[in-house]
Amino acid sequence: MILAIDVGGTKMAAGLVAHDGTVITSRRAATPQNADAETLWDTLTALIDPLSARAEGVGVGCGGPMTWPDGEVSPLNMPGWRGFPLRARLSGRFPGLPVRLHNDAICLAIAEHWQGAGRGSADMLGMVVSTGVGGGLILDGRLINGGTGNAGHIGHVVVESDGGPRCGCGGHGCLEAVARGPALTAWALSQGWTPAPPDAEDPPADSEGAYQEDRAVTGRALAADALAGDPVALLAMRRAGRALGIAIASATHLCDLDLVTIGGGLSQAGEPLFGPLEEALRDHARMGFARRLKVMPAALGQEAGLVGAAALLLAGGTYWPSCP
């Protein structure tokens, strides 16, 4: 059984994952905001220590950037950790247990490939469209790490060549700058979108958005409004779908993919997102090999991050290089 950990700026999750990928048990804790390194670490250890007795190994997904495979992490939305030696600290806490750590978006892609919509695919890109746009690449049947563990950054494929919106990465015209939840909701608000009052049962997921004057300004809310026929929300979904379709066309030409899975808040947007996505994709991806590509919503739910983190050990031949 693997102790699986998923560390994000809003919450931390941990669980025990069986060899067949089943999450046996899991727990969550809110990530302390504006906390220093040791406070964050204490929150994490309080979460994971009770699960550690039966663990044969520790798998971790964490927000990037990070050094990989060393696992010194500097998650963008956890300013308390800058160059924090998370892998080494976990190794110290659980002597004798192997510890493997990767980017959280890569863990989600691994999970879809191992247990979700990507089962059986040899060449897939697992995407997550949420606060950011990330992904992981499986090619020729193996996870691709790239030289520094950063392969899969589909969010920074260029989709608007003439300028395009400024991106958090410092560039411009990136897919993420157009299609991330906060960019879409900001665009929709600027076009007159009026978000519905929030459902008390459905607070903004993770860090995807914020309440504004008691209204849920999230990508998820925008997607729901598009499904309900709101014209500005529909235009926003079209904007995201087109950008996604162009980036996916570029990715499949470069990597000869058979499958792209899309998870995250926007993946439930249905036809208003996937229609324009397919249209742009088919407009650009015309060669025979590219036409076989399928784009599907991710199949796994909110425990996908734990499943992918566990797979770093449970299916290490596929998802972890033999050397590091």
Next chain:
Amino acid sequence: MILAIDVGGTKMAAGLVAHDGTVITSRRAATPQNADAETLWDTLTALIDPLSARAEGVGVGCGGPMTWPDGEVSPLNMPGWRGFPLRARLSGRFPGLPVRLHNDAICLAIAEHWQGAGRGSADMLGMVVSTGVGGGLILDGRLINGGTGNAGHIGHVVVESDGGPRCGCGGHGCLEAVARGPALTAWALSQGWTPAPPDAEDPPADSEGAYQEDRAVTGRALAADALAGDPVALLAMRRAGRALGIAIASATHLCDLDLVTIGGGLSQAGEPLFGPLEEALRDHARMGFARRLKVMPAALGQEAGLVGAAALLLAGGTYWPSCP
């Protein structure tokens, strides 16, 4: 010693390549134009048969598209071969010898990785910018094939999102539609470029261009004029360089590359091409991992295709999957 073969629409080349990658001997023949399948085959066998006595295996680079690894080829500029079973025919002609075949652009990338500018790189894209724009991907130290052997199609990464020129692939805004030699020379002519009279010693290379009114209308000639300061030629190189820089930024974000090599007619264009390329690349590729990318001209000359074809056997652990 490997019998290496490089089949293109303008010429066919064959050679014997030693285990260390040295081309011991080589020969060429013009590819018969408008020829039927068997005429093309006869030209090829006349070229290769005299080299076959000492061969331990046969490696082939051929223009695409093709089925891979079966090696039924339909080279775009060889209409006489459509679904021609080149690998099977070569196996029949040289019983007992292993025959491996790949896309010619992939063979060029392999050659640069094995013996050229890419030696020691674990994550590189080997590009060729010529009549078309193609490439091959080496990631995590191995050639990436993709699901149908078509990985590496950097020429069809989208670089102009709002329309953009129509591409031979059926899409639009592809890198190839902007930066291929014929597109650049057509653009330059439309802007008033007057090509210099051709040098009798320097006929248009391969199928890169044509003479027009006794003037060499080739990407190579355009590059030479840019180096000599011709203002329209400089603008054309800037146009190509920007498109290349954007596509390379997208590729390195997706694949976490450390190196891109550029071969083909335009690779000798120097600062007029590589300056704007670097400018666009650095404008878009800002994250730490992407900033380490180096872009270099290819190091090998016109026998690179033979070297790469031979490597399919001589370094098969890296460049050929274990199953097919």
